[in-house]
Amino acid sequence: MGTSFIPLCAIIAVLIIAFLFASLPQVNHKTRYRVLYAIAIIMLLAVIPISEYMASDTQNSSNNYLLILIFDIAVGYFCMYVAALLKFNVLKRKNQALENALTEKQQENVAILLEHQNEKQQALRQRELEWFAGKIKMFTEEEQEAILACALSFAEHDLIVAPSISIQPKETCSQQELMYFVCSAFFNMGKKRSDIVSFLYRVFPLYFPAGESALAKKMPGLEKVRERRIKEEK
Numbered sequence: 001m002g003t004s005f006i007p008l009c010a011i012i013a014v015l016i017i018a019f020l021f022a023s024l025p026q027v028n029h030k031t032r033y034r035v036l037y038a039i040a041i042i043m044l045l046a047v048i049p050i051s052e053y054m055a056s057d058t059q060n061s062s063n064n065y066l067l068i069l070i071f072d073i074a075v076g077y078f079c080m081y082v083a084a085l086l087k088f089n090v091l092k093r094k095n096q097a098l099e100n101a102l103t104e105k106q107q108e109n110v111a112i113l114l115e116h117q118n119e120k121q122q123a124l125r126q127r128e129l130e131w132f133a134g135k136i137k138m139f140t141e142e143e144q145e146a147i148l149a150c151a152l153s154f155a156e157h158d159l160i161v162a163p164s165i166s167i168q169p170k171e172t173c174s175q176q177e178l179m180y181f182v183c184s185a186f187f188n189m190g191k192k193r194s195d196i197v198s199f200l201y202r203v204f205p206l207y208f209p210a211g212e213s214a215l216a217k218k219m220p221g222l223e224k225v226r227e228r229r230i231k232e233e234k
Contacts, residue, residue, distance in 0.1 A: 032083075033083040033084070036080070037079075040080035040083060041076075042076075043073075043079060044072075044073065044076040046072055046076075121189075128185040128186075128188050129148065129151060129152065132148075138170045139173075143163075143165065146163035146164050146165050146167065147203060154186070154199050155191075158195070160195065160199050162202050162203065167203060167207075168206060169204075169206050175208070178204060179200065180228060182196060183196055183222075184225050188229075193219060193222075197215055197216045198212065200215060201215055
């Protein structure tokens, strides 16, 4: 037992040292797993000197010899396992930090993109409303203000509200002309055809006495409106 006691104590001491070193918070993870890998390699290579040392004692039983070797190898693999676990945690932290950095960058890019899109949409709405305001000069100032208030509410918030006053038909603005003005402005803003029909009928009911369904049938198509707008701008 005396011969096997010395390597057994040495292996236990190495195991305790490895365990304590692995749990030291003062040492960074990278150093810890590297040292543990070194200890694991040393323990596996120690099989040779341990075998030679125990073989020198002819009185040592083969059972003790095998137990010591198995324990040595087990400690070596245990140190290797702990080292791999520490290395995995290091890689996991790096990956998490990278993912967080990418997420923050993506959020910044999305925020910039949304801000840019909002600015473009705001500029588009402003341009189309100004164009629309220039087309309804035949109405009185009070009527123009009421129409533009409804148009602004529809453009920015998709709210279709009736004007504060009744919009009277004008001889200088036919039903077809009015439909073109409204459709051209709101088609360019990306509004749906059905919503534009509802807007026309709510804001200009006296222009469309036949009702909203009849108005929907008369509504010009998107392509026709765009063709006329292009010709007009040229």
